[in-house]
Amino acid sequence: MFYGRTYELSAIKKAIESGKPELGIIYGRRCIGKSELLKKLIKRKGDLYFEGLQSARTPKQIAHFLDQLSKQTYSPRILAKDWSEAFDALTHYIHKGKHYIVFDEFPLHVYLGREKKHEK
Ligand SMILES: Nc1ncnc2c1ncn2[C@@H]1O[C@H](COP(=O)(O)OP(=O)(O)OP(=O)(O)O)[C@@H](O)[C@H]1O
Numbered sequence: 001m002f003y004g005r006t007y008e009l010s011a012i013k014k015a016i017e018s019g020k021p022e023l024g025i026i027y028g029r030r031c032i033g034k035s036e037l038l039k040k041l042i043k044r045k046g047d048l049y050f051e052g053l054q055s056a057r058t059p060k061q062i063a064h065f066l067d068q069l070s071k072q073t074y075s076p077r078i079l080a081k082d083w084s085e086a087f088d089a090l091t092h093y094i095h096k097g098k099h100y101i102v103f104d105e106f107p108l109h110v111y112l113g114r115e116k117k118h119e120k
């Protein structure tokens with residue numbers, strides 16, 4: 001059962017009705033309901049939801065991203081050597097019309113930055 005969040009849901013829905021591409025960031029302390037809120041929005045055909053992996057380096061994050069893309073679009077798994085190629089694949093599946101593309105746990109997707117720091 002999903003409770004409340006009427007203000008948050010209407011603010012996000014208003015953004016998608018704006019007639020232009022919108023980027024929104026949802027942040028808050030642990031277990032406050034960020035993921036649940038995002039999942040509540042992913043309802044339409046063409047909406048996509050991606051979750052980063054805990055403690056996984058870039059190749060694993062990309063592989064996981066492509067697995068999720070393949071599952072949600074019912075299409076064959078694509079190969080990509082970096083995020084640029086992975087996002088190219090994503091643009092291929094973004095349909096006309098209005099859709100939510102969610103990156104939950106975004107900092108996990110961009111593990112690359114931390115990797116480079118540690119390699120110095
Ligand atoms: N609006 C809601 N109604 C009912 N249950 C909710 C609601 N929001 C969150 N919950 C429940 O609270 C728990 C934590 O929610 P959720 O996983 O969405 O938090 P989070 O902010 O994404 O946490 P984290 O920072 O760890 O990713 C889950 O069990 C979820 O089902």
Ligand SMILES: [Mg+2]
Nearest residue numbers: 034035036104
């Ligand atoms: Mg979460």
